[in-house]
Amino acid sequence: QKEVEQDPGPLSVPEGAIVSLNCTYSNSAFQYFMWYRQYSRKGPELLMYTYSSGNKEDGRFTAQVDKSSKYISLFIRDSQPSDSATYLCATISSGSARQLTFGSGTQLTVLP
């Protein structure tokens, strides 16, 4: 079993839709949670960064972490064609930890 499981997609939605992207993880030591967006032939771009449980909002993006169920989500409101990309969840444990553990990514297409 992978430490971070991500809905594989691909996901296709019409422009303006609300998108929900989800991951689960198995290691209770994970404390920091990130969402990266990766366009084709580009590196991952940090979108959201949260610590422990709760919600964090940034513009059209909301990251949600539920440590009790080991579930992390990214919501995109009023989705745009420019949001079409692969979304990667990632997590890391303590402040001394060295490596991010990534999900396998969900490919999102927003249709105009």
Added chain:
Amino acid sequence: DAGVTQSPTHLIKTRGQHVTLRCSPISGHKSVSWYQQVLGQGPQFIFQYYEKEERGRGNFPDRFSARQFPNYSSELNVNALLLGDSALYLCASSLKVGGDSPLHFGNGTRLTVT
């Protein structure tokens, strides 16, 4: 401000050859990490360096090595290339080691081994 820069952007090598990939971190960042991303998968951790010292190593063979220079730039070396080494190699920088210092990635070097 310049982000993480990597060179070259693309590389084609033959099995058995050696390759060196280079990375310059964001100004002020002292930690550099290397990740391998195979098509359709998330990045896998290879190395992390901080202040020129190796701070972490992933589950990769000894053919993979790296180093960090006094100016915080870094090189990833891969010897005796195999077909399975074909991937996107990503460099990321952060202010320091640890989960409270998020990683910022470059656009990677796409390595093809034939």
